[in-house]
Amino acid sequence: MSERALRGTRLGATSYETDSGIDLAPRQDIDYVCANGHQFTMPFSLEAEVPPAWECRVCGAQALRRDGAAPEEKSSKPVRTHWDMLLERRSLAELEEVLAERLGVLRGGGIPFAVAAAMAAAPARAADTGEGPGEQGGASRPALAAAGRSAAKKSAGKGVKAAPATKTTARPTRKAPAKSPAAKSAAER
Secondary structure: OOHHHHOOOOEOOEOOOOOOOOOOOOEEEEEEEEOOOOEEEEEEEOOOOOOOEEEOOOOOOEEEEOOOOOOOOOOOOOOOOHHHHHHHHOOHHHHHHHHHHHHHHHHOOOOHHHHHHHHHHHHHHHHHHOOOOOOOOOOOHHHHHHHHHHHHHHHHOOOOOOOOOOOOOOOOOOOOOOOOHHHHHHHHO
16 A cells, blocks of 8 residues: 555554455354343354353343253362461461460560661651650650660570660751741842
8 A cells, every 4th residue: 555545544453454265263153041031142163162151241140051051060169268378387286386485475575676676767756756865755765775675685585586776866857947027028029
């Protein structure tokens, strides 16, 4: 085709090929009837496995083949829950032992990693609230560090490894000075 013939068409959206000389795959027409009395025909390939039920085109109900029986119900495996998968890896005795161990750690002063995480979040919390260390509204950094060290000492005898405490200083936040009314009017000019 010339360039002028293709100008203004949607290339790729429509095909300029014809169906002449093309042999289609052999097909079979299957009739379906729904419970509401709607009848329709669906074309299938001869090689395809024809389903015994199809969704009705009119009402959406389940339509059965006119010459076939009701569809067979597939037997499905029960759904595996998290508990089932846990029981595949551990016995009940092992799970009881792990539970008792974790409860002992929590009752004995908590997990030292939680204290370390609270220490790491303290600078962000102080910056958000505008409070520095030692001011009202939160624990000071030395108090959090002491809590982390005491939790690490408690857990040292229990075989739990504590995260090392790091020393950081909080930066005080500065507020911008308020402009006087004379300075505001001068800036607007």
